[in-house]
Amino acid sequence: xxxxxxxVIAVTLGALFGLLxxxxxxxxxxxxxxYYIVDGAFYIIGNMFINALTMLVxxxxxxxxxCGVCGxxxxxxxxxxxxxxxxxxxxxxxxxIMLAIFLAASFNIGHGMTLTTESEFNPAVAPNxxxxxxxxxxxxxxxxxxxxDMLPLIVFTILFGISVLALGSKAKTIVEGAxxxxxxxxxxxxxxxxxxxxxxxxxxxxxxxxLGFDLLTQLALYITVLVLALLLHLFGTLMLILxxxxxxxxxxxxxxxxxxxxxxxxTSSSNATIPVTLRTVEKRLGVDNAIASFTVPxxxxxxxxxxxxxxxxxxxxxxxxxxxxxxxxxxxTVILMAVLASIGTAGVPGVGLVMLSMVFxxxxxxxxxxxxxxxVDRIMDMLRTAVNVTGDAVVTVAVAKSEGRLAKNIYxxxxxx
Numbered sequence: 482x483x484x485x486x487x488x489v490i491a492v493t494l495g496a497l498f499g500l501l502x503x504x505x506x507x508x509x510x511x512x513x514x515x516y517y518i519v520d521g522a523f524y525i526i527g528n529m530f531i532n533a534l535t536m537l538v539x540x541x542x543x544x545x546x547x548c549g550v551c552g553x554x555x556x557x558x559x560x561x562x563x564x565x566x567x568x569x570x571x572x573x574x575x576x577x578i579m580l581a582i583f584l585a586a587s588f589n590i591g592h593g594m595t596l597t598t599e600s601e602f603n604p605a606v607a608p609n610x611x612x613x614x615x616x617x618x619x620x621x622x623x624x625x626x627x628x629x630d631m632l633p634l635i636v637f638t639i640l641f642g643i644s645v646l647a648l649g650s651k652a653k654t655i656v657e658g659a660x661x662x663x664x665x666x667x668x669x670x671x672x673x674x675x676x677x678x679x680x681x682x683x684x685x686x687x688x689x690x691x692l693g694f695d696l697l698t699q700l701a702l703y704i705t706v707l708v709l710a711l712l713l714h715l716f717g718t719l720m721l722i723l724x725x726x727x728x729x730x731x732x733x734x735x736x737x738x739x740x741x742x743x744x745x746x747x748t749s750s751s752n753a754t755i756p757v758t759l760r761t762v763e764k765r766l767g768v769d770n771a772i773a774s775f776t777v778p779x780x781x782x783x784x785x786x787x788x789x790x791x792x793x794x795x796x797x798x799x800x801x802x803x804x805x806x807x808x809x810x811x812x813x814t815v816i817l818m819a820v821l822a823s824i825g826t827a828g829v830p831g832v833g834l835v836m837l838s839m840v841f842x843x844x845x846x847x848x849x850x851x852x853x854x855x856x857v858d859r860i861m862d863m864l865r866t867a868v869n870v871t872g873d874a875v876v877t878v879a880v881a882k883s884e885g886r887l888a889k890n891i892y893x894x895x896x897x898x
């Protein structure tokens with residue numbers, strides 16, 4: 482049985498088990514089922530798995546990107562690859578939020594509803610544009626690695642790789658060492674992935690057990706439109722981009738990225754999924770490491786298609802709840818803010834809600850309205866993260882195809898792992 486099938490089974494069983502706990506269990510945190518199982522075993526297993534994936538991110542990105550820069554061997558080509566990836570990521574984010582606003586406005590979600598919640602939202606402070614630009618250059622690269630700041634890490638690694646290239650034959654040992662260490666990190670990815678089905682079961686079961694039916698009923702229309710927008714973007718917009726810019730078979734692509742999507746769904750973290758995304762696009766889709774090692778961590782940091790969709794739907798929903806009429810200028814502001822914020826808030830925890838609070842502030846919607854959707858944000862975050870990483874893979878394949886660095890024989894091989 483392949484890993485993908487095992488993970489599908491784990492997700493299904495986890496959802497069913499979590500549903501049983503939610504229906505027949507107790508709401509009391511001290512109840513033995515919640516104390517020992519949901520917040521005990523499931524919490525420990527799930528977070529250990531996420532920590533294991535996160536542990537791999539920094540060394541894998543560093544060694545893989547270093548190998549990629551040395552593999553490209555030309556600074557101009559590196560700049561071209563970066564420019565293409567950036568334009569693709571910004572374009573897909575803009576298309577995502579336009580689709581979300583169109584659907585939410587068409588269904589007029591939230592209009593005439595009265596909704597109360599006990600959840601409170603205190604938005605984190607997002608960095609300003611000046612701090613973002615300055616922060617691209619790390620004062621201490623080791624500190625950037627320790628804190629997992631991806632953009633400064635990417636910039637340092639690229640500069641280091643360019644310096645290694647400039648040394649020529651003198652740096653041969655460094656390049657060979659980086660390639661060996663990169664191979665070792667990929668082997669560690671395989672080790673961690675071997676326990677993935679058990680961890681995914683725990684993560685899904687805990688999430689479903691914590692989600693109440695009453696809240697789902699109250700927010701049913703919001704959830705329906707959000708899920709519809711996410712699915713249309715994934716199977717519509719992204720697949721159209723893949724077809725137009727690569728001409729590759731869409732069914733093969735969707736089949737090969739299933740495990741990656743399930744990892745993203747269960748972890749709710751694009752960064753934590755980087756090791757799996759890298760392995761998927763290189764080993765299963767045939768993208769050259771020189772391209773994948775740059776576009777994947779870059780995309781995990783700035784590509785926010787799923788989050789942009791949530792912003793569009795949530796903005797219309799909460800504006801209608803408060804009786805606020807949004808005009809064309811407000812919608813344009815929301816689109817521009819979402820695209821810019823996808824870069825600006827890349828390193829901030831709870832990035833989706835931070836970005837949403839910035840958008841609300843620009844169009845005059847009360848920020849406390851975010852508390853109305855907090856209860857279902859966890860499960861929605863799982864879905865939008867799966868869309869995010871799919872976008873990373875689509876852009877990576879498109880850029881690789883345009884550079885002639887996509888191995889079609891691997892892409893078309895159903896057994897490629």
